Amino acid sequence: MAGETPNLLLIDDNAENLGSLRQRLEVMMSAEEVEIRTWVPTEDDGPPADAFESQVDNQTALVITDYDLTTSVKGLFGLSIVGWCQAKSIPVGDFSRGNLAALPKxxxxxxxxxxxxxxxxxxxxxxxxxxxxSLRAGIEAMPALLTERRSLAAVLASLLGRPRLESQFAAYMSRLGAANSALLQQLRNFAGGEHPDDQDKIKLLTYVLGHVLCNAILKYPGPILSRHSLCAYMATTLGEFEAIDPLFNDARYSGPFSAGHSYFWRGDVDRVLDGLGGDPDDSDVESFADRNRQLVEAVLDRALATHACDRCGGMKGGFWCPFTVRPVCERPDCSVPSSSWIPAGAQLCRVERDFYDEWAPLLGL
Incomplete structure (x- = not known):
């Protein structure tokens, strides 16, 4: 319930590693903020699923697990923990120390x-x-979100204080059901004999919106840009970030999951660029990225660095390829505008042409 201290569960079959991670977290997070629990599974715990059930409760806000737990319990992998958490709508993170290739990046x-x-x-x-x-607190502070018939995108837009971005957020949520079968089952239960109370609704909203924001909206640039995609938006390399960062102080995104990162609202970035003035050379402006680059260069009074592209000499951009992790532009020999690899809302993501041509036929896309 609201007001109770949430807990965080750390799972590892190596007690020393588990203790080290816990110590670091205790420095960062107070006991008033979170109760940090640890679990080193053993055969003496009994059936792993039952043992896991005894470690979590309604206040479990996050679970972190090692991928391979077989050192202490034969056949127990983090994948099982992930599945159990997803069935309960508990956010879960996993890692692999021993075999870095065991988990996809x-x-x-x-x-x-x-x-x-x-x-x-x-x-x-x-x-x-x-x-x-933070998302949960926002939902609890706006009770109307639970009673009004709003879309998930509308709820997120309200929580972030950007109601006009509902349609852009909605595009990221078009395939939620296909991404989590446990989520679909829970919705079916709610539509059937189960009648969720407000706490059930808050938990589910927090779970869904948190993952969409963290794993889609912030990762694939559209309404929000990372420092990588901000530099690509200016048709330059990440090495120029420290130089251009101060120009966009008023465009910063400081919402959930932003700590330790640099994110920017695209709409605010555009307003800053419009306010820079300048008079770009129209003869050299073929796209918005050309204009962005020229405006910033005028303020810095120097040329921006070129990125590694042999098609344009590193002078163009505007878009970010999350697979080759480099700027790309809208030229047909440079990138592909959309595919099933990128969320529909990621308007500033494109797949680099060479990469797409190599892998799309193999994957049947």
Whole structure:
């Protein structure tokens, strides 16, 4: 219930590693903010599923688990923990220290991938925990969100204070059911004999919106830009971020999951650019990225660095390819505008042409 201290469960079959991560988190997070629980599974715990049930409750806000737990319990993997958490709508993150290739780098929409070193891992856990709690607090502070017939996108737009972005957020949510079968089952239960109370609704809203925001909207640029995609928007390299960052102080996104990162509202970025003035050379402006680059160069009174592209000499951009992790432009020999690999709302994401041509036929796309 609201007012009770939420808890965070850390699971690892290595007690020393578990203790180290817990110590770092206790420095970052107070006991008033979170109760940190740890679990080293053993055969003496009995059936793993029952043992897991005894470790979580209604106040469990986040679970973090090692991928391979077989050292202490034969056949127990983090994948089972992930599945159990998804069935309960508990956010869950996993990692693999022993075999880094055991887990794909990219999680599915309702899964979180935790850095394996303690320092970055602890920072990720703290930011993620606070991100979900911030969303939950926002929902609890706006009771009308539970009674009015609003779309998920409308709820998120209201929580972030950007109601006009509902349609852009909605595009990221077009395939939620396909991403989590447990979510569909829970919705079926609610439509059937179960009658969710407000706490059930708050928990489900927090779970869904938190993952969409963290794993889709903030990862694939559209209404919100990361520092990588901001530089691509200016048709330059990430190495220029420190130079252009101060120009966009008024465009910063400081909402859930932003701690330790640099994000920017695209609409505010555009307003800043419009306010820079300047008179771009129309003869050299073929796209918005050309204009953006020229405006920033005029303010800095120097040329921006070029990025690594042999098609344009690194002078163009505007878009970000999340697969080759580099700027791309709208030229047909440079990138593909959309595919099933990118959320529909990610208007500033495109797939680099060479990468797409290589892999699309193999994947039947």
């Amino acid at each position: 990219e999680p599915n929409l309702f899964e979180l991938r935790v850095p394996t070193d303690d320092e970055n891992g602890a920072a990720f856990v703290a930011t993620t925990f606070r991100g979900f709690r």
